[in-house]
Amino acid sequence: MSGGEDIRASTGVDGLDRMLKGGLIPGRPYIVSGTTGSGKTTLGVQFLQQGVRQGERALMIAIDEPPAEIRENVRYLGWDVGKIRILDVHPTGKAYNKRVSVVEVAAQRAVGSLREARTDASTEAMKQASPELSVQSLQLMLRQELQEVEYSRLVLDSITTLKRMAGDEDTDDGIMSLIRFLSEANVTSMVITDLPDSTRVLPEIFLSRGEIRLHKQLASSKIERYVTIENIRGSPHDTQPRYFRLDKGGMTVDSRKKVSKSIIGMLQGLPAHTK
Amino acid sequence: MIREKVKTGVIGLDDMLDGGLLSSRPYVVSGAPGTGKTTLALQFLAEGARNGEQVLYVALDEPPNEVAMNAKRFSWSIDSVRVLDATPDIMSYDKTPVRDVSSERKVEFFRSVAEGIRKTSDKGPTDMSVNTLQELLKQEFAIRKYSRVVVDSLTSLRYFYIKTSEEYTTIQSFMRLFSDIGVTTIMTMHVPEVYRPDVESQFSRGEIRLHKWFDGRGLMRGVNIEKYRGSSHDERMRSFKIASDGIVVVEATSKKKSSKTKPSDGDSGVVEPAVEAGPPAVPTSARAQTLPAEPQGALPVQAEDEEPPPPPDMDLGGGAP
Numbered sequence: 001m002s003g004g005e006d007i008r009a010s011t012g013v014d015g016l017d018r019m020l021k022g023g024l025i026p027g028r029p030y031i032v033s034g035t036t037g038s039g040k041t042t043l044g045v046q047f048l049q050q051g052v053r054q055g056e057r058a059l060m061i062a063i064d065e066p067p068a069e070i071r072e073n074v075r076y077l078g079w080d081v082g083k084i085r086i087l088d089v090h091p092t093g094k095a096y097n098k099r100v101s102v103v104e105v106a107a108q109r110a111v112g113s114l115r116e117a118r119t120d121a122s123t124e125a126m127k128q129a130s131p132e133l134s135v136q137s138l139q140l141m142l143r144q145e146l147q148e149v150e151y152s153r154l155v156l157d158s159i160t161t162l163k164r165m166a167g168d169e170d171t172d173d174g175i176m177s178l179i180r181f182l183s184e185a186n187v188t189s190m191v192i193t194d195l196p197d198s199t200r201v202l203p204e205i206f207l208s209r210g211e212i213r214l215h216k217q218l219a220s221s222k223i224e225r226y227v228t229i230e231n232i233r234g235s236p237h238d239t240q241p242r243y244f245r246l247d248k249g250g251m252t253v254d255s256r257k258k259v260s261k262s263i264i265g266m267l268q269g270l271p272a273h274t275k
Numbered sequence: 276m277i278r279e280k281v282k283t284g285v286i287g288l289d290d291m292l293d294g295g296l297l298s299s300r301p302y303v304v305s306g307a308p309g310t311g312k313t314t315l316a317l318q319f320l321a322e323g324a325r326n327g328e329q330v331l332y333v334a335l336d337e338p339p340n341e342v343a344m345n346a347k348r349f350s351w352s353i354d355s356v357r358v359l360d361a362t363p364d365i366m367s368y369d370k371t372p373v374r375d376v377s378s379e380r381k382v383e384f385f386r387s388v389a390e391g392i393r394k395t396s397d398k399g400p401t402d403m404s405v406n407t408l409q410e411l412l413k414q415e416f417a418i419r420k421y422s423r424v425v426v427d428s429l430t431s432l433r434y435f436y437i438k439t440s441e442e443y444t445t446i447q448s449f450m451r452l453f454s455d456i457g458v459t460t461i462m463t464m465h466v467p468e469v470y471r472p473d474v475e476s477q478f479s480r481g482e483i484r485l486h487k488w489f490d491g492r493g494l495m496r497g498v499n500i501e502k503y504r505g506s507s508h509d510e511r512m513r514s515f516k517i518a519s520d521g522i523v524v525v526e527a528t529s530k531k532k533s534s535k536t537k538p539s540d541g542d543s544g545v546v547e548p549a550v551e552a553g554p555p556a557v558p559t560s561a562r563a564q565t566l567p568a569e570p571q572g573a574l575p576v577q578a579e580d581e582e583p584p585p586p587p588d589m590d591l592g593g594g595a596p
Contacts, residue, residue, distance in 0.1 A: 028341070136368050176435050177366040183338065184365065184392050198468035203434055206308045206465040207336060228489070231309025233337065234345030236517075239494030261491035 009153070009188040012050030013043065015253025016212070019229055019238035024210070026152075028233075029182040029189045031205055033196055034214030039225060039246050040192045041065070043214070044155035045074050045081060046250045047190055051153035052083040058153040059145070059187075060086045063133070063161045070157075077250050087145060089133055134166045135174030139181055151187050158192040159204055172203050179207040209233040215241070217263065226259055278505075281423070281459045284322025284351075285315060287524025288483070291500055291509035296481065298422075299457040301450045303429070303475055305464040306485030311496065311517055312463040313337070314349075315485070316425040318521040319461055321351040323423040330423040331382065331415070332358045333408075335431035339388045346385075349521045354386035359415065361408055363435050364395040382415055405436045405445055409452060416456045424458050429475050430465040443474055450478045480504045486512070498524060 008023030017023045024030055034040050041064075048058035062070055067086045074081055156162070163171055182189045195213075196202055205211065210232035217224050225244050229237040241264055243254040280295035289295045296302055304312050316332075323330040332353070334342060339358045346353050359382045415421075426432065429446075437445050453460040464475050466484075476482050482501040487494060499512040515524045 172434050176363055180363060181365045184394050201430060201465045201467050264489045264491060
């Protein structure tokens, strides 16, 4: 992505763009972290949808959930997410057929649009393809896909699952390579991860160009959500946690309401500590 | 022999270091991602370049084109800083012969760095190891007499370049290279939010640690000198901000007394909110009121020789000489 510092990629969430002083710097990989149910996938879909709205090509790499489920889950948002393309690497079928080699996987990768995703069809597809997913095979699949179609936005949901499936051997190298791959691919990407283990340094975190963290807390019998910008390279950003809602309009950041001090106290003692 | 001190170029930090870093030695700047390590390191190089010194940035995390772009928002310039692009290639997962790296990677000025990212060669990636990097650096040091070098980051080097079982000795030998050459070096090191000391800290001659945490005023940043062999140094944590001048340690080392309610066991004036952080205007009185109410979150109530909240299980060993 070339030079003007002012060009930003909108996240599709107005309040979040404001926190980022305009949006994400295009062409770079970012981390979206948070606990289960904190809204990471919703933010990812919203980010892709924003691209589609601007006439860009957007790709969702679905590892955690099959495409049909993602589609169902965002249906309540009222968006037509049909134009988001999806690389289905959900591993449900994995157990049934382990004999597929890496090369074959690359040939078998199926990109559909979210509109086409149907429950039965995707289940069938998964049973047939059932790739042995690894960090390596994913990179190969992506390379092929990105050679054919020019995407400007990409979401990987999630790297946590990818790593879990890949096993331990040489994972760090693979992750490094994958992040490098995304950096060279000229796409603005969100890599979704569970809340990082705060006792470890993870390559995807320090190699990415920034981290948006979503927090969820049960406060007086009601779930409250906050977003923090942990780090954005090359850009000033909001240094306050902000409330956000997940409802009809997707993710909405409330820039005005102040997060109370007691809550911020809990945020810094991140839930990951107890994991 | 009294070594001369090298100014870091960071306002306030040189005071904390009693004048600067002892020349010709390797130092570590540690902190979680986003604490300001790269900014500090670049500032250190820009200061050297400003004095007409030869300075080198070894890029292992971020590609040079992005580093150059990110640094544009600062008032100082890294145009005359040389850069060695040692960022790892994409792995091809095909069998490709390991080639001579030195022909592939070259040192150039930041001002000549192309706008786009260096793409992994179609012919396949070059497999860098700590040995090839060390060779590259030796060659470069033979050509030019550098006075400042930054390795950003040591963590990448360790994760992706060191593939031997002798990690310990490899890091030691890598650090040795810089003291042998006699170049003042800053190596950045990513540490987890919950910190455990590691090999790198042990071999460095000093460690500057950067912190960030949230409190009622928003994102806070602090810096302390964890270790500094052969020199006296500030024992306290100071707050800093990242502004257009880069890193600015907000409070000078001269003692400043706070007029607010002051806990009996600490110096409540030490850490003030960074200027960029915090809500627009917190009335002094309001802050004074809330301070005693949240002792776990607010730094000012910490005793001066204690560490701040973010790394609760920090090892304080290896401090002052």
